[in-house]
Amino acid sequence: xxxxxxxxxxxxxxxxxxxxxxxxxxxxxxxxxxxxxxxxxxxxxxxxxxxxxxxxxxxxxxxxxxxxxxxxxxxxxxxxxxxxxxxxxxxxxxxxxxxxxxxxxxxxxxxxxxxxxxxxxxxxxxxxxxxxxxxxxxxxxxxxxxxxxxxxxxxxxxxxxxxxxxxxxxxxxxxxxxxxxxxxxxxx
Amino acid sequence: xxxxxxxxxxxxxxxxxxxxxxxxxxxxxxxxxxxxxxxxxxxxxxxxxxxxxxxxxxxxxxxxxxxxxxxxxxxxxxxxxxxxxxxxxxxxxxxxxxxxxxxxxxxxxxxxxxxxxxxxxxxxxxxxxxxxxxxxxxxxxxxxxxxxxxxxxxxxxxxxxxxxxxxxxxxxxxxxxxxxxxxxxxxx
DNA sequence: CTCCAATCTTGTCACTGACAAGATTTGCGC
DNA sequence: GCGCAAATCTTGTCAGTGACAAGATTGGAG
Numbered sequence: 001x002x003x004x005x006x007x008x009x010x011x012x013x014x015x016x017x018x019x020x021x022x023x024x025x026x027x028x029x030x031x032x033x034x035x036x037x038x039x040x041x042x043x044x045x046x047x048x049x050x051x052x053x054x055x056x057x058x059x060x061x062x063x064x065x066x067x068x069x070x071x072x073x074x075x076x077x078x079x080x081x082x083x084x085x086x087x088x089x090x091x092x093x094x095x096x097x098x099x100x101x102x103x104x105x106x107x108x109x110x111x112x113x114x115x116x117x118x119x120x121x122x123x124x125x126x127x128x129x130x131x132x133x134x135x136x137x138x139x140x141x142x143x144x145x146x147x148x149x150x151x152x153x154x155x156x157x158x159x160x161x162x163x164x165x166x167x168x169x170x171x172x173x174x175x176x177x178x179x180x181x182x183x184x185x186x187x188x
Numbered sequence: 189x190x191x192x193x194x195x196x197x198x199x200x201x202x203x204x205x206x207x208x209x210x211x212x213x214x215x216x217x218x219x220x221x222x223x224x225x226x227x228x229x230x231x232x233x234x235x236x237x238x239x240x241x242x243x244x245x246x247x248x249x250x251x252x253x254x255x256x257x258x259x260x261x262x263x264x265x266x267x268x269x270x271x272x273x274x275x276x277x278x279x280x281x282x283x284x285x286x287x288x289x290x291x292x293x294x295x296x297x298x299x300x301x302x303x304x305x306x307x308x309x310x311x312x313x314x315x316x317x318x319x320x321x322x323x324x325x326x327x328x329x330x331x332x333x334x335x336x337x338x339x340x341x342x343x344x345x346x347x348x349x350x351x352x353x354x355x356x357x358x359x360x361x362x363x364x365x366x367x368x369x370x371x372x373x374x375x376x
Numbered sequence: 377c378t379c380c381a382a383t384c385t386t387g388t389c390a391c392t393g394a395c396a397a398g399a400t401t402t403g404c405g406c
Numbered sequence: 407g408c409g410c411a412a413a414t415c416t417t418g419t420c421a422g423t424g425a426c427a428a429g430a431t432t433g434g435a436g
Contacts, residue, residue: 012384030218034424045423046385055425103350106215106216110349139366143370145367149340150338150371152337154333154337156340156341160293180334181330182371183338196400197415223393232415234416234418243393243394
């Protein structure tokens, strides 16, 4: 038979994080309780607190992990501004739970050092993409922000169901590429 | 002296809405309780329920009112795509509390008819701006979405403090105009 | 083997959203 | 004016929640 019940869970931290991610995907970053995560992980209601402190602690961990995955995804597309834009949207859609927490600082502790390191890492890649995109135009900052805004705005609108397209069976990446190419002038 | 205390509040619905807007501005759409709104309005803890049903009811009313104000702001700039983009960002910044609820459908009842009417009204103006913006390019939908995305993305990033600029004393509208002009090709 | 620190449990408290039942007031028909 | 139904507000209650405190269990360093 399976594992014997033991007093110690073994990897409660990860189990709670995974439960949180699943819960966020189902009902948003506020649609669940710490006690529910504990139940899903099969531990007592106060066990998660030891690893995360409080609810904001769980969300801080989610955001930190999210920014790390995000930085990784962007770095993989570094050098290609258009590809970075696509990667941005891809990440938001594929890792919806992370994305929905990452850009809502009131949910977590924004001064977390690990989180800020990953966030800055992602920021550098974006800035580099922006510089490359606007080479020679002398409008670095505005171009970078515009590119960032399109990717972020499209992803947000898609995720919250504001786009009629997200109701149908439309292909996100296909649509994202069309939209991004308006700003990035990418190969269509 | 002032008004005599009466059993009936007089305009509790509005008082609760205003309290909600203030609370949202202070601590986000989830950072307060119905009971707190009741206290701010000086009524018993269950009074608001009679006007709104439950918490989602309050947020539904906020979103509906928000979409109406939003539609009005966009209509006032109708005909000028670039101006519509500026109005979009202006609205988000000036009416942060509304904006933060409007695009988070999991917070309210998305099937509210009054809300949907206002939402569609705003949608029409945006679509018209998009058509005008892309006249002759035969890329209506992509251009419309790109313009919408830039405005929405910039506003979102600004509001959640993701832009370094939003930390300083930068002028939102000034920066917004620069960013929007990258996509809208507007007069800079 | 011992003991300490990490991990988990049990118990508790104030607060919350939702609901039910009753009190007060308004205003409409007449 | 008058009575009465409907709207408005209050009081009371219940399960669920986040946070904290104190105690039980366990693994690992030495």
